[in-house]
Amino acid sequence: MEWEPWPPGEVARRLAGVRSPWYVAGGWALDLWLGAETRPHEDIEIGIPAGGFPEFRAALREYEFRVAGDGQLWPVDGPAFEAHHQTWVSDPATGRFHLDIFREPHDGDVWICRRDASIRRPYREIVRHTAAGVPYLVPELVLLFKAKATRPKDEQDFTAALPHLDPGRRAWLYAALTQVHPDHAWLTRIEL
Structure with missing residues (x-):
């Protein structure tokens, strides 16, 4: 399985006509938030509402x-x-x-965490855009998902993002990690 991932701007260009909310996820989302590529990326993931999948499939037919x-x-x-x-x-x-699409649970315009359905947030709160208009997932949610595996790249992403998280994002991540991964090592590194 050979990857030739599209850069985030190319994904946005190809999905310009899609009306469903979507966002760049994973390590690329953190780099878009930070405004710089902090490490190489072997793939690119986007998150979409599961119910909107037919629209994305049609856009990339x-x-x-x-x-x-x-x-x-x-x-x-x-x-x-x-x-x-x-x-x-x-x-x-x-x-x-070229692209990995995460079909995520949702209730209309509300995103639902696939690891704990009690964690829910409106799409308008979890999707931000670069100056060029590329949508990306907010960092606290990216880190919540990265906490499951904590591969070297996940640890690198956490270390790069942590100093830039404001108190509100840190508090949300701390509470969500406590709920989903209560014994996670990152909890001791998040200062509240």
């Missing part, structure tokens, strides 16, 4: 879609679609993957 999960890829029109939240987008000519 010339590409192939595969459901990704458990180290495997499945057809997007099969049973794996409901079992896994990730959909990889590839070029049918080259087979290279």
